[in-house]
Amino acid sequence: MSKSNNVYKDAYNRGLRLLGETQSLPSEPELGTLLGVSRTTVRTILARMEETGLIAWNKRSKTVLRAPKPDDFFPEEETDTLAQIIERSFMRRLLAGGAEAGMQINELELAREIGVGTTSVREFLIRFSRFGLIEKRRNSHWVLKGFTRAFALELTEIREMFEIRSAAAFAALPQDSPVWADLDRLEDEHRLLASEITTRFNEFSELDERFHRLIHRASHNRFIVDFYDVIAMIFHYHYQWNKAQERERNEVAVAEHLAYIAALKSRDLGKVDAACRKHLKSARNTLLTSIPETGNRIIS
Amino acid sequence: MSKSNNVYKDAYNRGLRLLGETQSLPSEPELGTLLGVSRTTVRTILARMEETGLIAWNKRSKTVLRAPKPDDFFPEEETDTLAQIIERSFMRRLLAGGAEAGMQINELELAREIGVGTTSVREFLIRFSRFGLIEKRRNSHWVLKGFTRAFALELTEIREMFEIRSAAAFAALPQDSPVWADLDRLEDEHRLLASEITTRFNEFSELDERFHRLIHRASHNRFIVDFYDVIAMIFHYHYQWNKAQERERNEVAVAEHLAYIAALKSRDLGKVDAACRKHLKSARNTLLTSIPETGNRIIS
DNA sequence: CAAATGTTTTTTCCCGATAAAAGACATTAT
DNA sequence: ATAATGTCTTTTATCGGGAAAAAACATTTG
Structure with a gap:
């Protein structure tokens, strides 16, 4: 067809x-x-x-x-892209247990299971490989590296490096830059969400992404901006399977964002750095505590 | 077939x-x-x-x-992979002039020109997209972002961030780590090459890559290690088309590497940082001076 | 009986074909 | 004559098929 x-x-x-x-x-x-x-x-x-x-x-x-x-x-x-369908199926298998590091990924089997052609699966895997969770053996299968603690640590290390730099660049932007208006609008949305957090806590995810993307964009570096795709993907799927204490987590995060925004608006680099680090640290901890520590087997 | x-x-x-x-x-x-x-x-x-x-x-x-x-x-x-063939063809078009930023990339045309199927071209473009030089318009063509000064600056910014961190991690590695022996071996190769630089200057590229990859690996971060692929690709093709002052450039670089290696061996973080920055700065300058400044048109 | 060889099955890689979607050109209406 | 509609062409997205290569299984050999 x-x-x-x-x-x-x-x-x-x-x-x-x-x-x-x-x-x-x-x-x-x-x-x-x-x-x-x-x-x-x-x-x-x-x-x-x-x-x-x-x-x-x-x-x-x-x-x-x-x-x-x-x-x-x-x-x-019926309105989903094939890529979305494949991604969802794949992530379900990956996160819904049974996906041990070192496991082989079989294109043909995946394609049959999802009911699509191999070409689409291949293309998906190639695109997906940049997230650092799978690796190709030439002329052979893909190897799953696993959503491990090590992965989370490597991911957050880069995230912190990039975001601290972006936040500094953001604070240094001239007063007449349109980003300040964007920030004001985001601040309002944060305040609104904070006041209705008990019922709307699940809307935080989307706001979170928009906020961090705005900051990353200030770096004017395509590699930094693109890297946020990795973070967004991980957070998106990870929290879909892990709803523990979602409300509390998001409540804390909103407060941290507001402090972070205030620091940015003060344009005081020291404050920005502190607020940014504080938020990133707690984001890292939330991610880490939600990863069950199954042996850190390294397969090479 | x-x-x-x-x-x-x-x-x-x-x-x-x-x-x-x-x-x-x-x-x-x-x-x-x-x-x-x-x-x-x-x-x-x-x-x-x-x-x-x-x-x-x-x-x-x-x-x-x-x-x-x-x-x-x-x-x-006849021993080349299809992927290699496509990559070479594509890079030739990209670097051998006439590749303006904003230009559309046509899968079908590329495939016909190279004489391969569209699937292979598509897969290549997807893989290649992580280098930040092209971008996909959904359900439509790819857009060339161009090998511009801005690209070089964004690339080197990340490179410097990553390598400075990796170098520090390297210097902090315990004495009994096998990397020190690897470093000794590389040092010998550098000395040998330095002594025969007039005739063997074109062998530097390969040594350069091995040296930097060794350092990056000390970061133990897959995103840092993988990013070196971007750098390696750019340097590989860029210098294939730009042989101006190759010998002098490489002679300087070898000397800088030796100083860098000495700094690493001293395990003095201050020295490491200085030697690393110095080398990266000159690497950036060589790259930048070789990019002709054709208008920085931004197409959005 | 462990490791090699012989044989069969499965998977990857890649092409050509086809419908969906985009894009280009021709025509009409304000 | 500009902007819309009508029509035709090109390109993209995806599948199935087939040869190359890998992997699995069966048999032999030291």
């Missing part, structure tokens, strides 16, 4: 949400930029909307006829 | 070189480890050696009948 039309389905679903807001849709190119897809896909979407009686479409006029019903939407699982 | 037999051809060529050294070859598994290939490939090699009258092969006995002649060898170009 060569290629799934998840791009279309996902854009279609997002397009449905626009329908509630207006009586007529904008031009095709405009819809394209709005949904982040090409005009070809936009036209496919419009065609279906017309077919299902959601809109009347005649050249430039695209009149909304009715609001979308729940079953107008494509099921969520 | 699906897959070339370059693994076999390369191993065969290396196998031929063994022939001059003994009268009879070892067991199949032993040959396998020696050549770094599976027994299947070993047997294919032996079969051909028998066919061309190089050996008499009967079960355990593999008697050498004659020394290999030049035309027993497979041509060099």
Whole structure:
């Protein structure tokens, strides 16, 4: 079947949400930029909307006829990229136990298990390899290095190096840089979240990522910025399987972020360094305590 | 034709070189480890050696009948991996001018030009993307970011951070660590090369890489160790196209390495830091001066 | 009976093909 | 004449297939 039309389905679903807001849709190119897809896909979407009686479409006029019903939407699982599907499957196996360091990874088996072609699995593994959790044996299998304490320590070591440097660069940015407005907005969101932490603690993850990415961007170094992908991936999956004391953890983190933001705004490098280190240290500890210490076998 | 037999051809060529050294070859598994290939490939090699009258092969006995002649060898170009072929082609285009930042990369066109399938090109680009020189637009083309001054600065910034830390870790290693013997050996090689620099200056590259990799390994951090791949790749290709003052450059670098090695052996962290910084600074300058400053256009 | 050889099975690597999606060109409407 | 729509072309994403290489299993040999 060569290629799934998840791009279309996902854009279609997002397009449905626009329908509630207006009586007529904008031009095709405009819809394209709005949904982040090409005009070809936009036209496919419009065609279906017309077919299902959601809109009347005649050249430039695209009149909304009715609001979308729940079953107008494509099921969520059909809107995922193959890469996302493979990643999820792979991470589940990796984190949901039974994934010992040194274990071999079999492309064919993975592909069969997930129900996709080998090419997609291969491409996924190549992309994934930069996270430092797997390694390729030439002309042969991949080897799992394992989500071990050592991995967490190596990861956080780099993270700390990079973030301390980025934070210093951030604080040194001129007053008229737009990042200060971004920071103000993030601060507000932090305060809001802090006040409703008991119910919204699970929204912290996303805020956390945006905050740290903003800081890393101040480094103006693509390697530093890109490295945050590794951290984000690890945190994303790791905390999906480890919900212990999530609320408390996030409550502490929000407070640390606010102190960190205050330090940045003071532009006092000493304060920035201290606040940054303090937060990173506690982030490292949370990560470390959640890794069960199964023997640190090193396989070479 | 699906897959070339370059693994076999390369191993065969290396196998031929063994022939001059003994009268009879070892067991199949032993040959396998020696050549770094599976027994299947070993047997294919032996079969051909028998066919061309190089050996008499009967079960355990593999008697050498004659020394290999030049035309027993497979041509060099047939022993390259597809990945190597693609990489070379790609880097030639990238560095041999005409590769402006912001330019689109077309998988299909690249594949046709090099004469390989699209899958291999895609896989190469994914692997290559970690070097920070290209970036993917989802569901669309890759964008070339260009080998610019900014790139060189970002690269060296990280390099310096990592190497200064690794050097400190190295100096702190216990006296009985095997790295000290490795360092002694490298020092000897440096002295030898220094004394014959006028004729052997082009051998420095390889020594340089081994030296820096030894130091980086002391960090015991996979991200630091892996990052050296980026540096090695850049230096490898960059200096292939830029031979200006190669001898002088390398002569200076050898001297700096020797000072750096002496500092490491002194285990005086202050000295190590100074020697390391000095060398890295001059390495950065050599790289920077060799990048022609064509407008730093930023495309976003 | 351990290690080598002989044989069979499985996996990796790579290509060509095809539908989805993007992009380019031609035409029409404001 | 600019911006939209309509149509056609190219490129990307993904699969299945097949040869090379690895790995597993069976048999022989010292």
